Amino acid sequence: MSQLISDASEVLRLEAVTRQFSSTVPPAVCVVSLSLRSGELLSLLGPSGCGKTTLLRLIAGFEQPQSGLITIGQRPVAGEGHWVVPEKRGVGMVFQDYALFPHLTVHQNIQFGLKDKPVPAIQQRVQEVIALVGLEGLGDRYPHQLSGGQQQRVALARALAPHPFLVLLDEPLSNLDVQVRLRLRQELRDILKAAGTSAVFVTHDQEEALSISDTVAVMRQGCLEQMGPPELLYQEPASRFVAEFVTQTNFLTAQRQQEQWQTEIGTFPIDRLVSAEPTVGSLDTHAQIEVMLRQEDLQLKPDQQHGNAVVRDRQFLGREYRYRLQLASGQELVARTPVEVRLPIGAKVQPMIAQTSTLRAFPPQC
Ligand SMILES: Nc1ncnc2c1ncn2[C@@H]1O[C@H](COP(=O)(O)OP(=O)(O)OP(=O)(O)O)[C@@H](O)[C@H]1O
Numbered sequence: 001m002s003q004l005i006s007d008a009s010e011v012l013r014l015e016a017v018t019r020q021f022s023s024t025v026p027p028a029v030c031v032v033s034l035s036l037r038s039g040e041l042l043s044l045l046g047p048s049g050c051g052k053t054t055l056l057r058l059i060a061g062f063e064q065p066q067s068g069l070i071t072i073g074q075r076p077v078a079g080e081g082h083w084v085v086p087e088k089r090g091v092g093m094v095f096q097d098y099a100l101f102p103h104l105t106v107h108q109n110i111q112f113g114l115k116d117k118p119v120p121a122i123q124q125r126v127q128e129v130i131a132l133v134g135l136e137g138l139g140d141r142y143p144h145q146l147s148g149g150q151q152q153r154v155a156l157a158r159a160l161a162p163h164p165f166l167v168l169l170d171e172p173l174s175n176l177d178v179q180v181r182l183r184l185r186q187e188l189r190d191i192l193k194a195a196g197t198s199a200v201f202v203t204h205d206q207e208e209a210l211s212i213s214d215t216v217a218v219m220r221q222g223c224l225e226q227m228g229p230p231e232l233l234y235q236e237p238a239s240r241f242v243a244e245f246v247t248q249t250n251f252l253t254a255q256r257q258q259e260q261w262q263t264e265i266g267t268f269p270i271d272r273l274v275s276a277e278p279t280v281g282s283l284d285t286h287a288q289i290e291v292m293l294r295q296e297d298l299q300l301k302p303d304q305q306h307g308n309a310v311v312r313d314r315q316f317l318g319r320e321y322r323y324r325l326q327l328a329s330g331q332e333l334v335a336r337t338p339v340e341v342r343l344p345i346g347a348k349v350q351p352m353i354a355q356t357s358t359l360r361a362f363p364p365q366c
Pocket residue numbers: 021028046047048049050051052053054055204
């Protein structure tokens with residue numbers, strides 16, 4: 001079992017949870033351990049098929065783990081002989097397609113999970129959550145009379161109404177267009193924080209995970225690759241996979257040449273590079289490593305004569321440009337620069353790295 005320490009403010013705890021659908025395929029969720037404290041918003045981030053929905057379904061009780069233990073609000077709910085049915089777990093669920101009842105009004109959808117309470121208490125709670133999600137005046141409408149963003153808020157209000165320990169949200173914003181999604185993701189965080197509810201939020205959108213969560217858990221092929229605050233994942237990715245998936249960083253091969261690392265865009269003193277994977281030991285033991293260069297760490301100096309990169313593409317992003325560069329070897333780099341640095345396609349540039357940037361490096365990929 002994991003070494004996680006139980007804590008009274010902990011609302012969710014997974015210990016070495018595994019779910020394998022068939023003996024012929026690898027587990028969809030493989031020995032995952034994590035914990036969530038009261039009021040915290042955790043994102044599960046990872047590519048399609050990495051096990052995010054399966055993990056959420058295990059927590060909700062729609063799947064049973066083959067091994068491991070799941071505890072919600074200090075009560076074991078699955079594993080080691082325990083089983084609590086989904087409706088008794090104190091968990092609210094918000095699905096990608098909202099799953100509202102089409103024949104019920106907003107008010108009726110929200111009160112659906114409050115059946116066992118006295119009528120005045122139900123009415124009061126429905127009004128409270130309608131106000132919390134900003135849907136005042138829309139209580140008598142049916143789902144088809146609402147926009148996608150409004151429907152998503154009804155789904156959230158319905159999940160929050162019974163005061164759950166935990167709300168689970170499976171890609172709740174992915175059906176919305178980009179403008180609504182950007183606005184609603186901040187609102188979603190504000191609503192969950194105002195309700196004081198803990199939440200697990202599934203997404204495969206890096207920016208969404210980094211911007212709304214207290215903690216991000218990056219999954220890969222059923223396993224938890226790294227978990228921590230968004231800033232930590234961005235600044236100190238523990239693996240090349242996290243670096244590529246979370247920060248869409250560049251990698252450049254560096255060869256050891258006595259007291260320097262030589263790359264296609266310049267040389268660096270040996271001690272300028274730090275190991276991004278301390279567990280693999282010192283970088284000194286390698287003749288070749290991969291240096292991580294974030295898009296914003298690259299500075300571009302126009303140099304038509306000696307520049308060793310060519311601008312292949314330029315995208316205007318409002319406050320900055322994103323350049324796609326090609327080096328002589330054919331390798332591509334992506335750089336983001338302030339709009340003042342406007343370079344034409346085809347221009348030769350010299351990519352440089354800010355002196356202040358910490359350069360992290362990984363051993364070569366096997
Ligand atoms: N009921 C099932 N029976 C068999 N295999 C399943 C079942 N549910 C999921 N899987 C498999 O488990 C793996 C993880 O699926 P899951 O739906 O958890 O991924 P995901 O990370 O949510 O992906 P996406 O981002 O596409 O929603 C996939 O390989 C999937 O095919």
